[in-house]
Amino acid sequence: MPDTLVPTRADSAARRDWWQNAVVYQIYPRSFADTDGDGIGNIAGVTSRVPYLARLGVDAVWLSPFYPSALADGGYDVDDYRDVDPRLGTLEDFDTMVTALHGAGIKVIVDIVPNHSSDRHAWFREALASEPGSRARQRYIFRDGLGPNGAQPPNDWQSGFGGPAWEPVGDGQWYFHHFAKEQPDLNWDDEEVREDFKRTLRFWSDRGVDGFRVDVAHGLVKDLSEPFAPWSEVSVVDRPDGSHPLWDRDGVHEIYTGWRRVFDEYDPPRFAVAEACVHPSRRARYASAKGLGQAFNFEMQDAGWCAADYRKAVDSGLSQALESGSTTTWLLGCHDSCRVATRYGLPTEVGRTPVEVARDWLSTDGATPMLDRALGERRARAAALVTLSLPGSAYVYQGDELGLHEVGDLRPEVLEDPIAHRSGGREKGRDGCRVPLPWSAEPAEGTSFGFGPGGAQPPQPEWFGRYAVSVQAEDPDSTLSLYRTALRLRAELDTDDSFAWLDSVPDADVLCYRRSGDWQVVANFGSEPVALPAGEVLVSSAPVVGGRLPGDATAWLSVPGA
Numbered sequence: 001m002p003d004t005l006v007p008t009r010a011d012s013a014a015r016r017d018w019w020q021n022a023v024v025y026q027i028y029p030r031s032f033a034d035t036d037g038d039g040i041g042n043i044a045g046v047t048s049r050v051p052y053l054a055r056l057g058v059d060a061v062w063l064s065p066f067y068p069s070a071l072a073d074g075g076y077d078v079d080d081y082r083d084v085d086p087r088l089g090t091l092e093d094f095d096t097m098v099t100a101l102h103g104a105g106i107k108v109i110v111d112i113v114p115n116h117s118s119d120r121h122a123w124f125r126e127a128l129a130s131e132p133g134s135r136a137r138q139r140y141i142f143r144d145g146l147g148p149n150g151a152q153p154p155n156d157w158q159s160g161f162g163g164p165a166w167e168p169v170g171d172g173q174w175y176f177h178h179f180a181k182e183q184p185d186l187n188w189d190d191e192e193v194r195e196d197f198k199r200t201l202r203f204w205s206d207r208g209v210d211g212f213r214v215d216v217a218h219g220l221v222k223d224l225s226e227p228f229a230p231w232s233e234v235s236v237v238d239r240p241d242g243s244h245p246l247w248d249r250d251g252v253h254e255i256y257t258g259w260r261r262v263f264d265e266y267d268p269p270r271f272a273v274a275e276a277c278v279h280p281s282r283r284a285r286y287a288s289a290k291g292l293g294q295a296f297n298f299e300m301q302d303a304g305w306c307a308a309d310y311r312k313a314v315d316s317g318l319s320q321a322l323e324s325g326s327t328t329t330w331l332l333g334c335h336d337s338c339r340v341a342t343r344y345g346l347p348t349e350v351g352r353t354p355v356e357v358a359r360d361w362l363s364t365d366g367a368t369p370m371l372d373r374a375l376g377e378r379r380a381r382a383a384a385l386v387t388l389s390l391p392g393s394a395y396v397y398q399g400d401e402l403g404l405h406e407v408g409d410l411r412p413e414v415l416e417d418p419i420a421h422r423s424g425g426r427e428k429g430r431d432g433c434r435v436p437l438p439w440s441a442e443p444a445e446g447t448s449f450g451f452g453p454g455g456a457q458p459p460q461p462e463w464f465g466r467y468a469v470s471v472q473a474e475d476p477d478s479t480l481s482l483y484r485t486a487l488r489l490r491a492e493l494d495t496d497d498s499f500a501w502l503d504s505v506p507d508a509d510v511l512c513y514r515r516s517g518d519w520q521v522v523a524n525f526g527s528e529p530v531a532l533p534a535g536e537v538l539v540s541s542a543p544v545v546g547g548r549l550p551g552d553a554t555a556w557l558s559v560p561g562a
């Protein structure tokens with residue numbers, strides 16, 4: 001990794017590459033804000049909170065799916081790609097939201113789910129009503145079962161959410177699903193499937209959407225030729241060579257070349273970011289200018305709270321940016337992972353990442369005693385100042401700007417995640433990071449903390465009130481105030497892509513780096529205070545006393561002439 005990247009940033013407000021260093025706020029629409037009292041957040045709820053988003057200072061929002069859906073997988077089971085779930089609103093509500101966000105200078109990114117539809121999609125219903133071998137079945141992945149009457153699945157492959165990856169349809173055929181059985185995989189060898197997704201991209205682009213987050217971008221193209229490899233082989237996914245029959249096959253890039261042509265029909269061109277869980281050496285291709293444009297870098301989300309892990313994650317992200325010719329992305333959490341404040345507040349275990357520790361904590365206990373909330377919040381604040389100070393885009397998951405914790409002890413009957421259902425309750429799944437946001441400390445409206453007049457699903461715990469926006473907005477030391485300050489400063493300071501490691505604080509627990517202009521960052525992953533280099537402290541995640549930065553803290557400095 002070279003020490004310094006070449007500055008490339010242009011400063012026009014209407015840049016074609018606005019996304020390259022954007023702060024993108026992820027909205028999980030069902031748990032963001034509810035205006036109609038059904039306990040499920042809606043599009044009008046997003047519109048009502050545009051002033052909050054503008055005050056926070058984000059450049060864009062990414063909306064997780066809001067399409068008609070049975071919510072078998074939180075909306076990632078899409079019934080109709082070109083409509084809004086009636087429980088969340090209408091297309092007119094969507095247009096109003098886009099206008100309001102754009103009016104506040106905020107771009108809009110929507111989630112596209114091309115790997116699978118829902119089993120309620122018109123195409124899948126037609127496939128079920130049609131004969132084996134029919135045209136309707138070609139849009140999905142149907143195969144004959146084995147044994148008498150096809151009573152056995154075509155092979156022993158398992159789905160990502162647990163249980164077999166094949167579901168019988170009653171006539172000797174089975175369909176393939178990577179995820180829940182309500183999410184049949186589409187057949188991307190089919191020309192109509194390919195053309196229809198381009199129609200969807202144009203549909204939303206024509207409505208003013210600025211970009212797309214592409215779900216499971218590495219899964220569309222599959223090699224299902226027979227004989228099938230056994231599951232013992234197929235379950236090894238982390239391959240650097242594109243040889244896996246289901247993931248990251250080279251053919252997928254041909255699809256994105258076609259999508260790029262669609263994006264480039266618009267001015268500015270539409271943007272896309274890939275969720276591609278692939279070997280880091282293969283991620284750059286998804287992010288290239290000929291492909292989707294950017295790809296998520298999950299290394300920081302998986303990092304342990306230590307200087308070595310963070311340095312590795314930064315080096316890896318910046319190398320990928322160089323390789324792809326794009327910028328990389330930094331994120332600490334999303335709707336699929338245990339909240340960052342909780343991950344960093346659980347005891348560390350040698351040889352295991354915080355993600356793994358949190359998964360076990362959730363499935364075995366999920367109650368508070370093991371969790372040091374204050375420590376987790378302190379580290380999450382420090383981590384935020386790292387991710388927000390790196391070249392590239394920063395993605396912030398809703399509620400992380402409040403330092404929210406995972407709700408680890410949701411009752412089994414309120415769990416919605418198919419992971420919880422398909423594991424027979426052995427795993428809690430992802431609902432604990434999807435509990436609706438607390439907007440006000442007093443549960444004045446119905447039973448929720450300002451989320452909406454009709455309660456919240458899954459229910460908010462009592463302690464959520466302490467994290468409410470109304471409490472934090474007035475407190476200069478709150479995590480919300482820290483994010484607001486950091487985002488304001490970032491907009492001023494982040495003027496080019498330069499980055500260089502420094503050794504101004506020689507301590508194995510400390511990372512120091514220089515960014516654009518006079519901007520320097522010191523992150524202390526240890527528990528002892530360290531002396532900061534001479535300079536002006538612009539913002540810090542914990543109070544700097546006598547020029548010393550406490551443990552588990554990050555500071556941004558202005559060091560002229562360094």
Ligand code: GLC
Nearest residue numbers: 073076113179215216335336
């Ligand atoms: C992605 C989404 C996740 C969803 C899965 C299947 O990984 O982020 O929430 O369950 O795809 O669509």
